[in-house]
Amino acid sequence: MTEDAISAERPLPAPRRPFREAVKSIGLLRESWVASLGAGIVVFWVIVAVLAPVLAPYPPNQQIGPLKNAPPMTLAEEGRPYFTDQGMERTSGDELYILGGDNLGRDVLSRVIWGARSVLIYAPIATACAYVIGIAMGLLAGYRRGWIDDVLSRVSDIILSFPVLVLYVVIITVFGPSAINIVLAVTFASAPGIMRIVRGLVLDLRNRDYVAAAQTRGENPWYIMLVEILPNARGPLIVDACLRLGYTTITIGVLGFLGLGLPPPDPNWGNLVAENREVAQIAPYSTLFPCIAISTLVLGLNLLADGLREISMKD
Amino acid sequence: MLIFLLKRLGFMLLTMLVVSILLFLVLEINVENLATRVLGQFSTEEQRQIWLEENGYLRPIYIRYLEWIGDMLQGDFGHSTRFNVPVSEILFDRLGNTGLLALCVFGVMVPLALTLGILAGMREGSSMDRSITFFSVLTTSVPEFASAVFFSAIFVFALGWLPGTSGMAQGFNWTEMVLPVVVLVLYGFGYIARMMRASMAEVMQSPYIRTAILKGLPYRRVITKHALRNALIAPFTVIILQINWLLSGVIAVEYFFSYKGFGALLLEASLNTDIDVIQGCAIVAVFVAVGTQTLADIGYTYLNPRIRFS
Numbered sequence: 218m219t220e221d222a223i224s225a226e227r228p229l230p231a232p233r234r235p236f237r238e239a240v241k242s243i244g245l246l247r248e249s250w251v252a253s254l255g256a257g258i259v260v261f262w263v264i265v266a267v268l269a270p271v272l273a274p275y276p277p278n279q280q281i282g283p284l285k286n287a288p289p290m291t292l293a294e295e296g297r298p299y300f301t302d303q304g305m306e307r308t309s310g311d312e313l314y315i316l317g318g319d320n321l322g323r324d325v326l327s328r329v330i331w332g333a334r335s336v337l338i339y340a341p342i343a344t345a346c347a348y349v350i351g352i353a354m355g356l357l358a359g360y361r362r363g364w365i366d367d368v369l370s371r372v373s374d375i376i377l378s379f380p381v382l383v384l385y386v387v388i389i390t391v392f393g394p395s396a397i398n399i400v401l402a403v404t405f406a407s408a409p410g411i412m413r414i415v416r417g418l419v420l421d422l423r424n425r426d427y428v429a430a431a432q433t434r435g436e437n438p439w440y441i442m443l444v445e446i447l448p449n450a451r452g453p454l455i456v457d458a459c460l461r462l463g464y465t466t467i468t469i470g471v472l473g474f475l476g477l478g479l480p481p482p483d484p485n486w487g488n489l490v491a492e493n494r495e496v497a498q499i500a501p502y503s504t505l506f507p508c509i510a511i512s513t514l515v516l517g518l519n520l521l522a523d524g525l526r527e528i529s530m531k532d
Numbered sequence: 533m534l535i536f537l538l539k540r541l542g543f544m545l546l547t548m549l550v551v552s553i554l555l556f557l558v559l560e561i562n563v564e565n566l567a568t569r570v571l572g573q574f575s576t577e578e579q580r581q582i583w584l585e586e587n588g589y590l591r592p593i594y595i596r597y598l599e600w601i602g603d604m605l606q607g608d609f610g611h612s613t614r615f616n617v618p619v620s621e622i623l624f625d626r627l628g629n630t631g632l633l634a635l636c637v638f639g640v641m642v643p644l645a646l647t648l649g650i651l652a653g654m655r656e657g658s659s660m661d662r663s664i665t666f667f668s669v670l671t672t673s674v675p676e677f678a679s680a681v682f683f684s685a686i687f688v689f690a691l692g693w694l695p696g697t698s699g700m701a702q703g704f705n706w707t708e709m710v711l712p713v714v715v716l717v718l719y720g721f722g723y724i725a726r727m728m729r730a731s732m733a734e735v736m737q738s739p740y741i742r743t744a745i746l747k748g749l750p751y752r753r754v755i756t757k758h759a760l761r762n763a764l765i766a767p768f769t770v771i772i773l774q775i776n777w778l779l780s781g782v783i784a785v786e787y788f789f790s791y792k793g794f795g796a797l798l799l800e801a802s803l804n805t806d807i808d809v810i811q812g813c814a815i816v817a818v819f820v821a822v823g824t825q826t827l828a829d830i831g832y833t834y835l836n837p838r839i840r841f842s
Binding site for chain 1: 672675
């Protein structure tokens with residue numbers, strides 16, 4: 218705070234410009250090529266997901282029978298019949314599957330593009346839910362201490378002792394595979410890990426002067442936790458969120474691959490691999506491309522996390 | 533030390549008790565749902581009631597739990613509806629297979645990860661450090677099923693060097709172990725390598741290493757005799773905790789290569805709602821996971837003199 222602000226009759230905090238601050242912090246990414254590369258890959262997939270209806274050459278579930286298991290860059294033969302929602306049609310000869318067709322004659326490229334959508338919707342939702350709960354638990358445990366801390370820590374120790382995928386398999390067996398159950402399962406399994414990180418950070422921050430000042434002002438405990446402590450713990454949490462988003466993407470992919478994920482027929486990278494695994498020997502492309510897609514997205518998130526950590530170490 | 537040991541063991545038992553109760557509740561509290569899942573959606577209400585009555589599901593839940601845990605402690609894990617054999621017969625067979633897979637994975641992964649971690653952490657920020665770090669981020673980013681797809685495309689379909697499945701139909705065969713092990717090692721080694729790197733980098737900055745270098749010891753000797761002793765303590769815990777990760781990791785890999793292991797069994801049971809098998813698998817998994825965590829804790833305390841003597 219400047220001298221002027223203090224001497225003014227009513228001290229005004231320096232005007233905050235959240236937008237400009239956000240732009241500035243994005244500019245920080247240039248400090249590390251690893252972070253920029255990661256951010257570039259992630260932004261690429263986000264754009265693909267947002268523009269899926271424009272980018273995908275065909276509807277994701279459109280089957281053109283003659284192009285079943287076709288290799289990339291295949292044109293359909295002219296005059297072969299196939300079925301759409303409107304009824305039977307005949308190929309005009311210019312249907313082109315850039316990345317080939319899958320085992321039901323659907324366009325692999327379109328399905329990979331639409332698959333980006335489902336991953337980029339459910340993985341962030343699941344991670345965000347886990348964060349809301351994990352942060353609340355961590356703040357409570359670290360700030361209140363006492364029996365709340367003991368109970369929350371024990372509970373999270375127990376949940377964390379489960380091998381993660383075994384936990385998912387049990388949860389999804391009981392409650393059935395659906396988008397909501399996947400989000401809930403991920404929340405349940407990752408919130409304790411987030412709680413541990415937040416708790417550790419809060420234990421460090423709770424003795425700072427500004428927290429004491431807020432307590433003396435008589436602020437509400439939740440105000441202190443959310444407004445005074447949490448923003449100062451954001452650095453490690455942002456890095457962790459990128460990593461966790463990557464894990465969640467993998468989890469959703471693996472569950473789809475195992476047949477416990479989002480129900481078909483809508484495309485999801487894990488499901489795409491599972492659907493076409495049997496024909497991998499004669500038509501490897503329909504499994505290869507979804508795998509490349511999920512690997513690059515996770516790689517982008519991991520690189521971003523690594524780069525962000527590097528940048529925060531520099532300060 | 534003894535008190536610490538007893539405390540850890542006590543906590544281990546408590547955790548397993550709580551987990552077994554939770555597992556039982558989650559899987560069996562809604563018996564109606566359970567009956568529908570086992571008998572199928574088109575079973576009638578009457579059929580479900582008869583099934584529940586016959587299998588003793590209508591008794592109070594705490595009696596069922598006590599009976600269940602009692603049976604389990606005596607080694608009776610129930611009966612598999614899918615394979616029509618006692619669960620214990622199939623479960624321990626499968627667990628042995630997974631143990632063999634895990635042994636191979638650890639035999640390759642731990643030396644590889646430690647070596648790479650030491651090389652990277654020895655000179656922090658060097659080009660060797662950067663390339664190893666990038667490589668480990670890259671391999672950790674590829675999910676197991678994706679690297680399994682890549683490797684089978686190359687080595688099974690394109691080159692024809694390795695078999696694509698690891699069912700061990702004609703008895704044990706080393707070539708069938710290669711792909712599952714490679715896939716698991718690639719996905720898992722990055723984490724250990726990172727921990728080793730961090731621990732090594734920290735030790736390299738400590739004054740006693742500087743002293744050793746300044747007094748003119750050969751660099752190799754500084755690393756092997758002075759730095760490693762302290763740097764290996766922290767990764768020890770991480771390595772043991774990887775057993776927990778492996779129990780998850782094997783599900784996708786065993787399923788992909790149809791290796792007859794514990795993960796494939798759990799998945800098959802889950803897809804066919806074979807409740808007794810799921811319970812058995814989950815309990816064993818948690819038992820192994822909690823046991824290794826306790827082992828890691830005790831081992832870490834024992835290895836680290838700063839904790840051991842305090």
